[in-house]
Amino acid sequence: MRTRNLTFSAIAAAMVMVLLFAAAMIRNEVLAMAATVIPAAVVIECGRRWGLLTGVVTAILAALFLPDKQIALLYAGFFAYYPVLKSCAERLPKRWMEYAAKLLMMLAGSAIYLILGRLLGMAFIEQIKWYVYILIFVMFILYDVLLSGLIQFYIIRISKHIKNIRKN
Secondary structure, three states, rough: OOOHHHHHHHHHHHHHHHHHHHHHHOOOOOHHHOOOOHHHHHHHHHHHHHHHHHHHHHHHHHHOOOOOOOHHHHHHHHOOOOHHHHHHOOOOOOOOHHHHHHHHHHHHEEEHHHHHHHHHHOHHHHHOOHHHHHHHHHHHHHHHHHHHHHHHHHHHHHHHHHHHHOOO
């Protein structure tokens, strides 16, 4: 089972890197967001530990090899580990606790992004206005709802086929 999890995670990491390279080539942050669906599939199929490992490995590879460091920073600062943290937050007993945990994750991810951006000397960080933070909050809510829908689609339509393949 461990070999299957490793293989599944490695294939998922390769798929994430293809999406991140495409995002870097066409300078599209939405593709970097879309890449988080793949580690979410790893969380579903192999568990949170393998999902976190996939996220960390792809974040390191993105930081090392992506030509657009802004995409790498965006992915490594938040999107790489969000599927695992989302899985943990959705296990909390109360709905308000889940939303509070997700909000804290978003704030922490934004802080990491801004701090690393300033340390790396990215000029756009200095030009961010206050209203951009409101847009980030709204986009995060839309992202979380969309990711939940994609995860449900994966569980209902795709996961059973993956499980059949992994049995053989």
